[in-house]
Amino acid sequence: MALExxxxxxxxxxxxxRGAPLLLVxxxxxxxxxxxxxxxxxxxxxxxxxAAQAPVRIGPGAYRWFDYQRDPATGALTIDDDxxxxxxxxxxRFVDQLVATWAPGALYLFGHSQGATMALTLTLRxxxxxxxxxxxxxxxxxxxxxxxxxxAPLAGLPFFFGHATQDPIIPLSLGRQTRDHVQRLxxxxxxxxxxxxxxxxxxxxxxxxxxxxxxxTQQHAPRRHHSA
Amino acid sequence: MTAATPxxxxPxxxxPxxxxPxxxxPxxxxxxxxxVVDELRANQVTASAPLDQVTDDLVLGSxxxxxxxxxxxxxxVKLEASLGFTFEDAAVAGARFATVGDLVRFVTSAAxxxxxxxxx
Numbered sequence: 001m002a003l004e005x006x007x008x009x010x011x012x013x014x015x016x017x018r019g020a021p022l023l024l025v026x027x028x029x030x031x032x033x034x035x036x037x038x039x040x041x042x043x044x045x046x047x048x049x050x051a052a053q054a055p056v057r058i059g060p061g062a063y064r065w066f067d068y069q070r071d072p073a074t075g076a077l078t079i080d081d082d083x084x085x086x087x088x089x090x091x092x093r094f095v096d097q098l099v100a101t102w103a104p105g106a107l108y109l110f111g112h113s114q115g116a117t118m119a120l121t122l123t124l125r126x127x128x129x130x131x132x133x134x135x136x137x138x139x140x141x142x143x144x145x146x147x148x149x150x151x152a153p154l155a156g157l158p159f160f161f162g163h164a165t166q167d168p169i170i171p172l173s174l175g176r177q178t179r180d181h182v183q184r185l186x187x188x189x190x191x192x193x194x195x196x197x198x199x200x201x202x203x204x205x206x207x208x209x210x211x212x213x214x215x216x217t218q219q220h221a222p223r224r225h226h227s228a
Numbered sequence: 229m230t231a232a233t234p235x236x237x238x239p240x241x242x243x244p245x246x247x248x249p250x251x252x253x254p255x256x257x258x259x260x261x262x263x264v265v266d267e268l269r270a271n272q273v274t275a276s277a278p279l280d281q282v283t284d285d286l287v288l289g290s291x292x293x294x295x296x297x298x299x300x301x302x303x304x305v306k307l308e309a310s311l312g313f314t315f316e317d318a319a320v321a322g323a324r325f326a327t328v329g330d331l332v333r334f335v336t337s338a339a340x341x342x343x344x345x346x347x348x
Binding site: 060 | 298301302304305308314315316317318319320321
């Protein structure tokens with residue numbers, strides 16, 4: 001099926017994809033959908049897993065959601081707003097297509113780096129659409145924050161924030177600011193920091209996997225009936 | 229070294245056999261070496277060897293030509309433009325490029341065979 005973005009899919013372990021909880025996986029700058037999909041394929045078997053590919057090709061095996069320039073003197077980043085806006089529009093259409101195609105019982109997000117930034121933007125713009133977001137080594141764009149300051153009570157929406165303490169790409173301080181801001185908006189946060197660089201390690205994947213399983217289980221636990 | 233850049237997520241997946249036959253002929257190998265040298269010069273990378281002596285046994289990364297993963301990506305982009313085709317994402321992302329020879333073998337084995345006279 002041709003959707004707005006290229007993707008790989010892992011169906012749930014039992015039953016059909018329709019109605020199953022779905023995890024949308026978003027990779028970062030300079031890689032493609034394959035590596036993060038391979039890691040996510042081991043997540044909870046109740047999930048349909050869809051790994052989308054960023055739309056802008058940099059080179060073979062390397063794509064991005066948006067371009068950026070780093071000031072060599074100050075380290076400050078300048079984001080290509082037009083490209084980010086265009087990619088976000090395509091990603092939101094892709095999410096619409098996912099919902100129309102798979103009718104997921106719940107929709108989760110998992111992003112790394114620029115993919116985490118896109119995942120968080122999706123969540124902040126339409127929090128009611130999502131059941132949780134795992135955010136690794138990402139940030140939030142200030143322009144996007146300004147858009148969501150007014151409405152967006154996150155009302156206990158579950159988030160996993162993981163960030164590397166030695167991240168040379170997105171500094172830990174920026175990751176903490178992002179996490180704290182989501183917490184102030186009402187997000188329910190699980191936060192971990194890792195003494196590594198801008199990587200996704202087996203330990204991090206294990207923690208995301210556990211968080212996903214716990215979150216799905218809590219959200220889908222059968223209600224207890226109390227007898228009088 | 230892989231062509232992956234800073235957002236690399238986890239271990240490399242298994243790549244193709246990069247030690248295949250040189251089906252594209254010496255021209256492709258020459259283009260690879262020329263692109264490597266051009267990119268080293270354009271980016272003012274200080275290599276451990278003279279750029280007119282880029283041999284297959286030279287290490288691409290630190291301790292050799294000093295090519296970063298980002299520069300390797302630029303090299304692949306230039307190679308696609310020079311050779312007129314695109315590489316498979318998974319093949320490039322999954323391969324390891326320790327030496328100039330690894331890169332030459334990968335590109336020459338990935339390149340389409342040259343069309344011979346009389347072929348349509």
